[in-house]
Amino acid sequence: MKNQQVLSLAIGSLLALGLVGNAVAADTKMEKCYGVAKAGANDCGSKKAGHACAGHATMNNDKNDFVALPKGTCDKLAGGSTTEASDMPKKGM
Amino acid sequence: MNSPATVALPCVAGIGLRAPHYQEVLDTLPKLGWVEAHSENFFGGGAPLNTLLKAREHYAVSLHGVGMGLASPDQLSATHLDALKHLCDVVQPASVSEHLCWNTVGGKVFNDLLPFPHTFAALDHVVSRVAHVQEVLGRQLLVENLSSYLSFTSSEMSEGEFLAELVQRTGCGILFDVENLYVNVRNLGVDADEFIRAIPAHAVGEYHLAGFSVRDGCLVDTHDHPVHDDVWTLYEKVLHHIGPRPTLIEWDGDIPALSVLMAEANKAQQRMEACDECFA
Amino acid sequence: MNALHDELSVFAGNILGAAQPTPLFDASTHYTTDIGIEVYRNNYRGNLQDALAGAYPIIEQLVGAEFFRRLARDFISLHGSFSANLFDYGAELSDFLMGYAPAHSLPYLSDMARLEWACHRAYFAVDAAPLELVRFTQVAPEEYANLLLHVHPACHIVASAFPIVEIWQAHQPVGTFEIDLARGGEIALVIRQDDVVTVRELTEDEAHWMNGIMQGQRLGEATDATLNRHPAFDLQNTLLLLASLGVWTDFTLGELS
Numbered sequence: 001m002k003n004q005q006v007l008s009l010a011i012g013s014l015l016a017l018g019l020v021g022n023a024v025a026a027d028t029k030m031e032k033c034y035g036v037a038k039a040g041a042n043d044c045g046s047k048k049a050g051h052a053c054a055g056h057a058t059m060n061n062d063k064n065d066f067v068a069l070p071k072g073t074c075d076k077l078a079g080g081s082t083t084e085a086s087d088m089p090k091k092g093m
Numbered sequence: 094m095n096s097p098a099t100v101a102l103p104c105v106a107g108i109g110l111r112a113p114h115y116q117e118v119l120d121t122l123p124k125l126g127w128v129e130a131h132s133e134n135f136f137g138g139g140a141p142l143n144t145l146l147k148a149r150e151h152y153a154v155s156l157h158g159v160g161m162g163l164a165s166p167d168q169l170s171a172t173h174l175d176a177l178k179h180l181c182d183v184v185q186p187a188s189v190s191e192h193l194c195w196n197t198v199g200g201k202v203f204n205d206l207l208p209f210p211h212t213f214a215a216l217d218h219v220v221s222r223v224a225h226v227q228e229v230l231g232r233q234l235l236v237e238n239l240s241s242y243l244s245f246t247s248s249e250m251s252e253g254e255f256l257a258e259l260v261q262r263t264g265c266g267i268l269f270d271v272e273n274l275y276v277n278v279r280n281l282g283v284d285a286d287e288f289i290r291a292i293p294a295h296a297v298g299e300y301h302l303a304g305f306s307v308r309d310g311c312l313v314d315t316h317d318h319p320v321h322d323d324v325w326t327l328y329e330k331v332l333h334h335i336g337p338r339p340t341l342i343e344w345d346g347d348i349p350a351l352s353v354l355m356a357e358a359n360k361a362q363q364r365m366e367a368c369d370e371c372f373a
Numbered sequence: 374m375n376a377l378h379d380e381l382s383v384f385a386g387n388i389l390g391a392a393q394p395t396p397l398f399d400a401s402t403h404y405t406t407d408i409g410i411e412v413y414r415n416n417y418r419g420n421l422q423d424a425l426a427g428a429y430p431i432i433e434q435l436v437g438a439e440f441f442r443r444l445a446r447d448f449i450s451l452h453g454s455f456s457a458n459l460f461d462y463g464a465e466l467s468d469f470l471m472g473y474a475p476a477h478s479l480p481y482l483s484d485m486a487r488l489e490w491a492c493h494r495a496y497f498a499v500d501a502a503p504l505e506l507v508r509f510t511q512v513a514p515e516e517y518a519n520l521l522l523h524v525h526p527a528c529h530i531v532a533s534a535f536p537i538v539e540i541w542q543a544h545q546p547v548g549t550f551e552i553d554l555a556r557g558g559e560i561a562l563v564i565r566q567d568d569v570v571t572v573r574e575l576t577e578d579e580a581h582w583m584n585g586i587m588q589g590q591r592l593g594e595a596t597d598a599t600l601n602r603h604p605a606f607d608l609q610n611t612l613l614l615l616a617s618l619g620v621w622t623d624f625t626l627g628e629l630s
Binding site: 133134136137138139140141142143159160161162164165166170173176195196197198199200201202203204205207209210212214215218242243244245246247279280281282308309310311313 | 453
């Protein structure tokens with residue numbers, strides 16, 4: 001281990017933080033989500049086909065015969081809809 | 094094994110606790126007899142479980158499972174049962190219930206409550222599984238009658254007879270869903286009086302009431318409407334034959350304002366009290 | 374139990390649409406057996422579709438409700454459910470989207486699905502109390518290199534060649550859409566604090582180090598590896614930042630090297 005001093009400084013600062021009571025200011029740049037409850041997915045499973053489950057996709061209109069294009073917030077991204085996927089760099093890591 | 098249902102729910106009307114009402118319930122702590130929640134929604138930790146634990150501080154909680162698949166031909170999922178056991182340990186619910194249905198075959202899971210043939214072989218199978226679940230949980234399980242859209246030609250007994258045998262052999266209790274029975278009466282020609290006579294009254298620990306919808310002549314148990322007048326009438330009949338029990342208003346689709354749910358619960362409460370009087 | 378297994382296998386085939394209706398069922402006087410089976414088919418697909426929409430709210434917003442329905446149906450036809458808890462359904466959506474031709478024009482969709490699944494799992498992860506930092510007084514400085522830091526079960530890292538953190542933030546209640554996809558990739562750290570799932574960006578060196586820790590490397594090992602690749606890596610700040618986010622839940626000492 002060639003970085004003993006780095007480790008000592010780092011753990012030392014954690015320890016110091018602990019001694020003052022873990023009082024760290026919240027990171028203000030962070031966005032939060034799921035602060036409100038996710039709907040209970042198993043409610044629908046519990047009981048049959050809430051309207052959304054049973055109400056659509058009947059025998060007659062269930063054929064996969066329409067060609068829909070993505071039409072949502074992707075339109076608000078600059079360059080959000082590109083056909084040059086193959087030119088994109090590979091994912092890191 | 095004919096012990097009465099050991100349910101600690103207060104014998105009053107309660108409501109299903111669903112996500113859209115969590116905040117309002119915890120903020121305003123309305124007068125609710127008790128609440129019921131779907132067990133699987135609280136597997137794991139974090140916000141769902143902590144929300145339920147907060148509610149538990151103010152209300153008796155019933156845990157109502159939708160995924161155990163008591164009649165599935167596949168082996169009972171140990172993972173699922175462990176998760177339920179852990180939840181029961183943490184929440185200490187007043188009541189724990191599951192459905193008389195199957196959901197898994199050949200490793201494929203159908204996230205639904207599916208009917209099966211009421212045969213003697215199926216009875217042996219379900220008996221051993223209910224006994225196992227009760228042993229692991231260390232408590233009595235209430236088993237709920239199912240709403241069905243199909244019935245099997247190979248059935249050898251009625252659902253009521255099946256439940257009576259199950260109670261006799263496992264000591265489990267019954268969650269009597271009055272609306273499910275009504276759906277089966279309308280869809281499949283099930284005899285409501287036969288069902289009410291067949292099940293042992295002492296084992297009934299809870300009632301469910303809900304609304305249905307109709308598709309192509311089939312009543313679908315969608316829980317997205319007020320309780321139908323015919324179901325209220327059947328509930329009154331059930332109260333007279335079996336007696337008052339903790340009664341739940343279930344509403345899972347197009348969930349209305351909390352006040353609407355509470356008003357529905359109040360209708361059930363009034364009927365229970367009227368029944369008390371006629372018993373007295 | 375063979376008869377039960379056989380009958381329910383046929384019923385399962387009916388629900389999946391693979392088999393013809395059979396004489397398993399008594400006729401209802403009000404509707405045909407086909408309609409009864411169709412109700413179960415709709416329940417099956419509808420429940421899975423709703424579960425997908427619940428797990429992937431940003432994917433649904435990005436492509437719109439109509440496209441999402443089609444996407445969900447195509448996914449469900451390839452991926453059955455293996456859990457009786459619907460919150461477990463949909464893990465493979467990211468892989469599915471990589472090869473999904475109708476969404477070819479949205480190359481970031483697969484990575485967004487991976488990020489949303491990480492958030493979804495984080496929401497339901499078991500609870501773990503944050504590490505009390507004073508416990509480090511129990512460790513001699515020469516042992517620091519052997520520390521194994523335990524990470525909160527809700528913690529995930531998702532790397533992408535696209536600005537997935539910005540896209541994610543744009544879909545939060547206060548988010549704004551000022552995103553240029555050409556800006557390049559981002560690495561997302563998913564955590565849960567006070568029951569709330571949060572996403573923030575990690576730098577490349579932070580993520581490199583954190584991945585080492587999450588793979589079970591000891592503190593010395595992970596730090597050496599990261600400093601070799603990113604000489605400017607700031608261990609002290611990284612440790613403090615992650616501590617403030619409640620990432621550390623415990624530590625143990627690995628074997629002496």
